[in-house]
Amino acid sequence: MKKAKKFIHRKSLIYKTNVEYGDYTINHFQGCSHGCKYPCYAYLMAKRFGKVKSYEEWIEPAVVENALELLDKEIPRFKDKITSIHLCFTTDPFMYGYDDLKELSLSIIKKINNAGIKCSVLTKGILPIELAYCSHENEYGITLVSLNEDYRERIEPGAAPYSQRLAALQALHDAGHKTWVSIEPYPTPNIIEQDITDILKAVSFVDKIIFGRTNYSKDITAYKNHKDFYNQQAEIVINFCKERNIDYHIKDGTITE
Numbered sequence: 057m058k059k060a061k062k063f064i065h066r067k068s069l070i071y072k073t074n075v076e077y078g079d080y081t082i083n084h085f086q087g088c089s090h091g092c093k094y095p096c097y098a099y100l101m102a103k104r105f106g107k108v109k110s111y112e113e114w115i116e117p118a119v120v121e122n123a124l125e126l127l128d129k130e131i132p133r134f135k136d137k138i139t140s141i142h143l144c145f146t147t148d149p150f151m152y153g154y155d156d157l158k159e160l161s162l163s164i165i166k167k168i169n170n171a172g173i174k175c176s177v178l179t180k181g182i183l184p185i186e187l188a189y190c191s192h193e194n195e196y197g198i199t200l201v202s203l204n205e206d207y208r209e210r211i212e213p214g215a216a217p218y219s220q221r222l223a224a225l226q227a228l229h230d231a232g233h234k235t236w237v238s239i240e241p242y243p244t245p246n247i248i249e250q251d252i253t254d255i256l257k258a259v260s261f262v263d264k265i266i267f268g269r270t271n272y273s274k275d276i277t278a279y280k281n282h283k284d285f286y287n288q289q290a291e292i293v294i295n296f297c298k299e300r301n302i303d304y305h306i307k308d309g310t311i312t313e
Contacts, residue, residue, distance in 0.1 A: 057153060057154075057155050058089070058153045058154050059154065059155075059156050060085075060117050060118070060119045060154060060156055060157060061116070062116060062117070062118035062119070063118060063119050063120075063121040064086055064118045064119070064120055064121065065120070065121060065122055066120050066122065066123075066126065068126065068130065069082045069083075069084065069120065069123055069126040069127060069130060070082055070126075070127070070130045070131075070134050070138075070141065073142070073145065075142070075145065079138065079139050079140065080134065080137075080138045080139075080140070080141045080142070081141060081142040081143070081144065081145050082123075082127075082141060082142075082143060082144065082164070083120075083144045083145060083146045083147050084119070084120045084123040084143075084144070084147075084149075084160065084161070084164060085117045085118065085119055085120065085144070085147040085148075085149075085151075085157065086102070086107060086108075086117065086118040086120070086146075086147065087102070087108060087113070087114045087115065087116060087117040087118055087147065088114065088115065088117060088147045088148050088151065088214075089115050089116070089117055089148075089151045089152065089153070089154065089214045090115075090148055090151060090152065090180050090181070090212055090213075090214040090215040091111065091114070091115040091212075091213050091214045092180070092211065092212050092215070093210075093211050093212075093213070094211065094241050094270055094272070094273060095272055095273060097271070097272060098145070098146040098147065099111065099114050100272065101146070102114060102146070115214060117147065117151060117154070117157065119156075119157070119160065123160065123164060124160075124163060124164065124167065127164065127167050127168070128167075131167070131168070131171045131173070132171075135171055135172070135173065138173050139174075140173065140174045140175060140176055140195075141168055141173055141174075141175050141176075142175070142176045142177075142178070143161060143164070143165070143175060143176070143177050143178070144178075148178075148179050148180055148181055149161040149164075149177060149179055149181075150177075150179040150181035150182060150183060150184065151181050151214075152180070152181040152182065152214060152215055152216040158181075158184055162184065162186055162187070162190075165177070165187070165190055165194070166190060169190055169191040169193075169194070174191055174193035174194050174195070175190075175191070175194045175195075176194070176195045176196075176197065177194065177195070177196050177197060178197045178198070178199060178238060179197070179198055179199070179221075180198070180199050180212055180215035180216060180221070181215065181216045181221075182216050182220050182221060182224045183196050183198065183221075183224040183225060183227075183228055184224070185224070185227055185228070185231075187228055187233070188227070188228055188231035188233065192232065192233060192234075194233065194234070195233075195234040195235070195236055195263075195264075196225065196228050196233055196234070196235050196236070197225075197235065197236040197237060197238055197264075197266075198221040198222070198224075198225050198237055198238070199221075199237070199238045199239075199240070200218060200221060200222070200237050200238070200239060200255060200258070200259060201239055201240065201241065201242050201243060201255075202218065202243070202248060202250055202255070203218055203250070203254055203255060203258060204248060204250060205217060205218065207243075207248050211243075222258060222259070225237070225259075225262070226261060229261050229262065234263045234264075235261070235262045235263055236262050236263055236264035236265065236266065237259045237262050237264075237265055237266070238266045238268075239252070239255060239265065239266065239267045239268070239293070240266060240267060240268030240269070240270075240307060241268060241269060241270035241271065241273075242267065242268065242269060242270060242286075242289060243270055243275075243276075244270070244275070244276050244279040244282050244285055245279065245285065246275060246278065246279045247270075247275050247276075247279075252289050252292055252293070253292065253296070256292070256293065256296045260296075260300060260302075262302065263302065263303060264302065264303040264304065264305070265293060265296075265297055265302055265303075265304045265305075266304070266305045266306075266307065267289070267290060267293045267304070267305075267306050267307065267310065268306070268307030268309075268310050269282075269286045269307070269309065269310045271309075283312045286310050286311065286312070287311055287312065290306045290310050290311050293306065294306065
């Protein structure tokens with residue numbers, strides 16, 4: 057079991073966002089051990105603005121050591137404005153193999169729920185079964201862009217195996233919780249040949265599916281038919297969801313004329 061070795065101090069934790077996962081968010085870690093190579097937008101921005109100097113620094117997560125204290129101060133101030141809080145946009149709340157980070161994230165979710173605020177969660181790690189005892193208003197999600205472990209090891213080297221992500225999500229679904237999946241950033245066939253229907257069937261138990269293209273990658277634009285490809289894949293997702301009464305959202309820019 058790994059353990060975080062770096063700590064940082066922040067002046068604030070809760071901030072507003074316009075992304076569909078939640079109107080407010082927190083990022084109580086800096087960096088992410090999953091080390092995704094899509095490339096990762098969060099890493100690109102952290103490097104651009106000098107928060108980290110290298111990929112190696114990025115994959116060694118730093119803990120916001122005063123996260124719980126900040127929540128105690130900020131929740132009363134934001135409470136009447138918040139619909140939900142998302143964990144997380146620029147890091148991962150349940151980094152694979154880090155039990156100490158898992159425990160902090162669980163404490164944060166419980167503190168937010170105790171204030172009467174729901175959480176949405178997205179991870180490439182394993183959703184802990186302890187979440188089953190948190191608010192039933194919460195929504196738990198995983199990112200799943202393939203079922204091919206060779207691809208996962210190459211593109212998401214530090215993340216949890218796909219089968220373990222799915223099993224954890226299924227367990228929370230079976231416990232009566234709302235579950236969802238983010239199929240983003242979805243790769244083009246020049247990166248990996250696969251059938252999106254296989255992924256959709258694997259997550260057919262979820263309440264919502266979000267689908268989006270890959271951005272910031274030369275490999276995508278090198279695929280001449282990438283616009284038609286994403287239009288076709290989005291249509292498959294939409295039809296699949298409509299047939300099964302699953303909520304869906306196609307990310308802006310995925311479907312083009």
